[in-house]
Amino acid sequence: MPTLPPPSARQRRKEARPGELLDAALALFVEKGFAATRVEEVAARAGVSKGTLFLYFPSKEDLFKAVVRETIAGRLDEWNQELDAFEGSSAELLRYGLHSWWERIGMTPASGITKLIMSEARNFPEIAAFYEQEVIEPGDHLLRRVLQHGMDSGEFRPLNLELAVYSLIAPMIFLLMWKHSMAVCLPADKQFDPKAFLDSQIDLLLRGMLATPDAPTERTAP
Amino acid sequence: MPTLPPPSARQRRKEARPGELLDAALALFVEKGFAATRVEEVAARAGVSKGTLFLYFPSKEDLFKAVVRETIAGRLDEWNQELDAFEGSSAELLRYGLHSWWERIGMTPASGITKLIMSEARNFPEIAAFYEQEVIEPGDHLLRRVLQHGMDSGEFRPLNLELAVYSLIAPMIFLLMWKHSMAVCLPADKQFDPKAFLDSQIDLLLRGMLATPDAPTERTAP
Amino acid sequence: MPTLPPPSARQRRKEARPGELLDAALALFVEKGFAATRVEEVAARAGVSKGTLFLYFPSKEDLFKAVVRETIAGRLDEWNQELDAFEGSSAELLRYGLHSWWERIGMTPASGITKLIMSEARNFPEIAAFYEQEVIEPGDHLLRRVLQHGMDSGEFRPLNLELAVYSLIAPMIFLLMWKHSMAVCLPADKQFDPKAFLDSQIDLLLRGMLATPDAPTERTAP
Amino acid sequence: MPTLPPPSARQRRKEARPGELLDAALALFVEKGFAATRVEEVAARAGVSKGTLFLYFPSKEDLFKAVVRETIAGRLDEWNQELDAFEGSSAELLRYGLHSWWERIGMTPASGITKLIMSEARNFPEIAAFYEQEVIEPGDHLLRRVLQHGMDSGEFRPLNLELAVYSLIAPMIFLLMWKHSMAVCLPADKQFDPKAFLDSQIDLLLRGMLATPDAPTERTAP
DNA sequence: GATGAATGAGTGTTCATTCAT
DNA sequence: AATGAATGAACACTCATTCAT
Numbered sequence: 001m002p003t004l005p006p007p008s009a010r011q012r013r014k015e016a017r018p019g020e021l022l023d024a025a026l027a028l029f030v031e032k033g034f035a036a037t038r039v040e041e042v043a044a045r046a047g048v049s050k051g052t053l054f055l056y057f058p059s060k061e062d063l064f065k066a067v068v069r070e071t072i073a074g075r076l077d078e079w080n081q082e083l084d085a086f087e088g089s090s091a092e093l094l095r096y097g098l099h100s101w102w103e104r105i106g107m108t109p110a111s112g113i114t115k116l117i118m119s120e121a122r123n124f125p126e127i128a129a130f131y132e133q134e135v136i137e138p139g140d141h142l143l144r145r146v147l148q149h150g151m152d153s154g155e156f157r158p159l160n161l162e163l164a165v166y167s168l169i170a171p172m173i174f175l176l177m178w179k180h181s182m183a184v185c186l187p188a189d190k191q192f193d194p195k196a197f198l199d200s201q202i203d204l205l206l207r208g209m210l211a212t213p214d215a216p217t218e219r220t221a222p
Numbered sequence: 223m224p225t226l227p228p229p230s231a232r233q234r235r236k237e238a239r240p241g242e243l244l245d246a247a248l249a250l251f252v253e254k255g256f257a258a259t260r261v262e263e264v265a266a267r268a269g270v271s272k273g274t275l276f277l278y279f280p281s282k283e284d285l286f287k288a289v290v291r292e293t294i295a296g297r298l299d300e301w302n303q304e305l306d307a308f309e310g311s312s313a314e315l316l317r318y319g320l321h322s323w324w325e326r327i328g329m330t331p332a333s334g335i336t337k338l339i340m341s342e343a344r345n346f347p348e349i350a351a352f353y354e355q356e357v358i359e360p361g362d363h364l365l366r367r368v369l370q371h372g373m374d375s376g377e378f379r380p381l382n383l384e385l386a387v388y389s390l391i392a393p394m395i396f397l398l399m400w401k402h403s404m405a406v407c408l409p410a411d412k413q414f415d416p417k418a419f420l421d422s423q424i425d426l427l428l429r430g431m432l433a434t435p436d437a438p439t440e441r442t443a444p
Numbered sequence: 445m446p447t448l449p450p451p452s453a454r455q456r457r458k459e460a461r462p463g464e465l466l467d468a469a470l471a472l473f474v475e476k477g478f479a480a481t482r483v484e485e486v487a488a489r490a491g492v493s494k495g496t497l498f499l500y501f502p503s504k505e506d507l508f509k510a511v512v513r514e515t516i517a518g519r520l521d522e523w524n525q526e527l528d529a530f531e532g533s534s535a536e537l538l539r540y541g542l543h544s545w546w547e548r549i550g551m552t553p554a555s556g557i558t559k560l561i562m563s564e565a566r567n568f569p570e571i572a573a574f575y576e577q578e579v580i581e582p583g584d585h586l587l588r589r590v591l592q593h594g595m596d597s598g599e600f601r602p603l604n605l606e607l608a609v610y611s612l613i614a615p616m617i618f619l620l621m622w623k624h625s626m627a628v629c630l631p632a633d634k635q636f637d638p639k640a641f642l643d644s645q646i647d648l649l650l651r652g653m654l655a656t657p658d659a660p661t662e663r664t665a666p
Numbered sequence: 667m668p669t670l671p672p673p674s675a676r677q678r679r680k681e682a683r684p685g686e687l688l689d690a691a692l693a694l695f696v697e698k699g700f701a702a703t704r705v706e707e708v709a710a711r712a713g714v715s716k717g718t719l720f721l722y723f724p725s726k727e728d729l730f731k732a733v734v735r736e737t738i739a740g741r742l743d744e745w746n747q748e749l750d751a752f753e754g755s756s757a758e759l760l761r762y763g764l765h766s767w768w769e770r771i772g773m774t775p776a777s778g779i780t781k782l783i784m785s786e787a788r789n790f791p792e793i794a795a796f797y798e799q800e801v802i803e804p805g806d807h808l809l810r811r812v813l814q815h816g817m818d819s820g821e822f823r824p825l826n827l828e829l830a831v832y833s834l835i836a837p838m839i840f841l842l843m844w845k846h847s848m849a850v851c852l853p854a855d856k857q858f859d860p861k862a863f864l865d866s867q868i869d870l871l872l873r874g875m876l877a878t879p880d881a882p883t884e885r886t887a888p
Numbered sequence: 889g890a891t892g893a894a895t896g897a898g899t900g901t902t903c904a905t906t907c908a909t
Numbered sequence: 910a911a912t913g914a915a916t917g918a919a920c921a922c923t924c925a926t927t928c929a930t
Contacts, residue, residue: 014914031344035257039900049916054901119341121403122253128407136404163422166414170396170423171389177399181343182358185350192388200385201392208426261925271891273927282925458893475788479701483921493895498922563785565847566697572851580848607866610858614840614867615833621843625787626802629794636832644829645836648874705904715912717906726904895927906916 018056018066020046023109025067030112030180034064034120064120068127071113075105076138083145090150091206097146098172098198106175106194114173115180136169143168150209157211164209171201240278240288242268245331247289252334252402256286256342286342290349293335297327298360305367312372313428319368320394320420328397328416336395337402358391365390372431379433386431393423462500462510464490467553469511474556474624478508478564508564512571515557519549520582527589534594535650541590542616542642550619550638558617559624580613587612594653601655608653615645684722684732686712689775691733696778696846700730700786730786734793737779741771742804749811756816757872763812764838764864772841772860780839781846802835809834816875823877830875837867 024045028037039060043053057063079097086093105111121128143165150156175194183191246267250259261282265275279285301319308315327333343350365387372378397416405413468489472481483504487497501507523541530537549555565572587609594600619638627635690711694703705726709719723729745763752759771777787794809831816822841860849857 017914033255033257033341033345035255036345038898050900051902051916051918052914055914058901060900115340118337118399118403119255121407123255123258125407128404132404132408132412160422162414163419164426166396166419167393167423167426170393173399174388174392174396177340177395181340182350182354185343185347186354190354192384197385197388200382201389204386204389204430205426207430208428260923272925273891274889276926277889461893477699477701477785477789479699480789482919494921495895495923496893499893502922504921559784562781562843562847563699565851567699567702569851572848576848576852576856604866606858607863608870610840610863611837611867611870615836617843618832618836618840621784621839625784626794626798629787629791630798634798636828641829641832644826645833648830648833648871651874652870652872704902716904717912717914718910720905721910724905891928891930893927893929895925897923897925899923900921902918902920904916904918906914907912908914909912 017046017048017052021048021053021056021063022067022070025063026071026109026112026116029064029067029120030116034060034116034123039063061124064124065127068113068117068130071110072131072134075110075135076142078104079142080138083142090146090153090155091210093146093149094168094206095202097142098168098202099195101172102175102195102198106172106179111176112180114176118173118177139169140165147209154211156209159209167205171198239268239270239274241292243270243275243278243285244289244292247285248293248331248334248338251286251289251342252338256282256338256345261285283346286346287349290335290339290352293332294353294356297332297357298364300326301364302360305364312368312375312377313432315368315371316390316428317424319364320390320424321417323394324417324420328394328401333398334402336398340395340399361391362387369431376433378431381431389427393420461490461492461496465492465497465500465507466511466514469507470515470553470556470560473508473511473564474560478504478560478567483507508568509571512557512561512574515554516575516578519554519579520586522548523586524582527586534590534597534599535654537590537593538612538650539646541586542612542646543639545616546639546642550616550623555620556624558620562617562621583613584609591653598655600653603653611649615642683712683714683718685736687714687719687722687729688733688736691729692737692775692778692782695730695733695786696782700726700782700789705729727790730790731793734779734783734796737776738797738800741776742801742808745808746804749808756812756819756821757876759812759815760834760872761868763808764834764868765861767838768861768864772838772845777842778846780842784839784843805835806831813875820877822875825875833871837864 021042025037025042028042028045031037039053040050042063043050046053053063057066079100082100083093083097086096088096117127117131121131144161147156147159147161147164151158175197179194243264247259247264250264250267253259261275262272264285265272268275275285279288301322304322305315305319308318310318339349339353343353366383369378369381369383369386373380397419401416465486469481469486472486472489475481483497484494486507487494490497497507501510523544526544527537527541530540532540561571561575565575588605591600591603591605591608595602619641623638687708691703691708694708694711697703705719706716708729709716712719719729723732745766748766749759749763752762754762783793783797787797810827813822813825813827813830817824841863845860
């Protein structure tokens with residue numbers, strides 16, 4: 001089996017460039033906002049010169065859009081598949097879903113994208129629409145499926161899906177906003193543990209949603 | 223007791239200036255962010271010239287700080303007093319508290335301050351600290367009192383106060399962020415009603431917190 | 445008769461600004477071309493800062509267009525009127541016209557506009573079209589009238605008007621190009637006197653155009 | 667006499683490179699001016715990469731000088747020889763000279779060099795001096811010889827040589843400027859035919875210069 | 889006090905030039 | 910020799926801030 005000639009060091013760098021720039025840009029846009037971030041800073045953080053950035057992205061705004069597009073791209077497919085395959089109770093499913101959201105998004109740099117979009121939405125309405133379409137809407141759909149499934153099985157009491165979904169979205173978005181704003185600025189003794197909060201929050205919500213809320217944190221025995 | 227002569231119209235305008243500028247600045251900072259807002263726009267929106275703004279605020283940053291300070295100033299005293307005087311159940315108290323928060327803050331332009339601070343916290347850590355000290359901390363304290371009271375009376379089951387408080391804060395902050403970011407950019411059919419969401423959310427949380435969650439939306443009969 | 449309050453020194457400066465900037469811009473654009481002229485230079489030459497220039501002209505390109513528009517504006521009306529009132533021979537009229545062109549355009553800074561337009565036409569086709577419409581076309585028309593008049597009176601032999609007109613335009617444009625390019629770069633001994641050239645050229649052309657070319661430089665005796 | 671082995675195709679291309687680059691550069695400099703032309707465009711038009719251009723020319727300015735030098739190089743020798751060999755009348759000689767100028771220069775891409783130099787002279791005074799020395803001065807000398815010859819033979823009336831020469835140069839330079847600026851921007855109905863103009867112009871000038879201007883367009887019969 | 893003309897430091901963007909491959 | 914990725918100096922344009930009126 002013939003191997004392709006190994007890409008030169010330069011080639012490797014070239015291919016990595018856009019990614020490095022996008023990482024740097026995401027971090028800085030999240031930290032300082034779009035307007036307050038200088039492209040030179042982004043370039044410096046990616047280890048290149050200002051000019052190089054413009055080799056890959058035609059303008060600061062295009063860089064911004066690329067950051068959003070790349071960070072968001074197709075993140076929800078995995079969950080939809082997992083949902084289809086999931087075999088436990090709806091409560092377990094919810095719990096699993098939020099935990100894995102934290103592991104795959106909340107904990108990672110990608111979490112910043114939400115803060116960024118919330119902060120800049122009004123300056124970039126197309127971006128907001130894109131986020132709605134690519135993240136909120138599919139996420140909403142996914143959560144609805146979970147809740148509907150729980151209601152159909154009698155596990156959950158009847159819920160207003162439209163609103164209940166936002167009860168699940170709210171703590172996630174709150175967590176991201178908090179993490180990327182207040183948490184960065186407060187001393188250690190004012191912090192709280194995101195995972196503990198998530199657990200506590202799921203617990204509370206499940207108690208509120210289950211038809212038989214006696215033992216919401218454990219799977220009901222057969 | 224001699225009364226002061228009534229201030230002339232001009233006098234009145236002059237005294238109103240800072241307030242008009244602060245209103246304009248709040249609206250624009252919330253809409254576009256600090257960096258992307260031009261002082262000239264603020265001045266124009268307040269109906270004065272650029273120079274005049276600098277007569278009242280020595281710099282754009284000082285204007286920003288004044289906006290935060292003025293919008294926030296001592297908003298929580300009222301609630302603390304109401305809490306002391308409240309005579310209903312803790313569930314009712316919570317319900318009342320969140321509703322009145324919506325009426326007095328959430329619905330008003332002051333609601334923007336939270337989005338603003340979340341967005342700019344990392345650029346202005348002192349502002350974040352100020353907000354923590356003036357809003358979060360007292361709000362946290364107030365909510366703890368409510369929850370503690372409910373627990374003491376046996377109305378609520380035992381809760382981890384530290385985390386439970388954030389379960390109440392989360393939907394509020396989510397609501398503000400959403401309102402000032404996504405909601406502005408989405409078409410009518412993608413919107414949801416904030417008050418309905420609040421109601422539904424309180425319902426859910428109360429079911430989760432009450433010791434006897436049978437009738438969470440109504441005060442338990444004697 | 446009440447006089448208007450005299451404009452303040454500042455007011456006076458403000459009103460003079462655009463004109464000063466246009467003068468400076470014309471000179472520099474003619475000298476270095478559009479692309480090679482820095483707006484800061486233009487501003488400096490007009491005695492203001494870079495920012496001030498942008499107070500009056502939204503962009504470098506707009507400045508360029510304004511230069512062309514202002515320098516050209518309605519220069520030919522005067523000649524048309526003089527032509528109507530002229531009482532001498534056509535030869536005298538031609539001679540007078542070219543001399544006064546030199547006095548009013550050729551000798552003045554406005555002469556640079558032609559060099560500028562010839563040099564930049566292909567980068568600014570609208571400008572070229574504007575020049576054609578505002579200068580070439582009316583000038584062409586004016587010259588045709590003169591030649592036609594001479595032919596009608598029998599003073600000139602039959603001419604192909606279309607081409608003959610360019611025989612008059614050619615030395616003018618040549619003179620302007622030469623003056624603003626080569627002449628500036630050559631030592632004194634390589635120069636020639638524009639007025640002497642004009643005289644000699646008119647002489648030559650008149651000899652070529654007159655029906656009785658015996659005494660082209662003097663009005664034919666009765 | 668042994669012949670060198672024929673250069674390979676690659677070799678030929680390699681040797682042709684500078685020429686292809688010079689052609690591309692001439693065309694673009696003429697079209698857009700020196701400052702507004704990007705070296706990358708020149709390279710692209712010549713079918714090579716940006717880096718390659720700098721292999722042949724150490725800088726953009728050197729490229730410019732090479733363009734001028736190569737385009738101009740020794741164009742006048744031929745005419746001087748033809749002049750020495752010419753056997754017809756001076757009028758015929760002039761007519762022949764201007765026609766062949768049009769064929770060999772005016773019609774060809776080399777014609778652009780004059781527009782280029784006129785436009786850029788003040789940014790590159792050495793270039794202007796070079797052009798004066800290599801083109802104007804020899805051309806001037808050549809034309810003087812023609813006119814002097816005509817005066818010596820009694821064919822032309824006495825002329826101020828210094829000025830009369832520019833009467834011949836003027837229409838040529840005008841034609842080049844026009845062709846490379848206005849003509850490119852104007853619609854078909856505003857154009858004129860260069861050769862027809864040249865004919866008409868020569869006719870006019872000869873009538874003005876000949877001692878016996880009766881039949882300037884035809885050689886006087888013996 | 890109020891204005892808005894003026895400033896100049898700062899930033900996004902371009903492009904001639906270099907150099908590792 | 911040829912490439913094209915990378916650079917950074919240069920430049921158009923913005924905008925917070927000043928200050929003469």
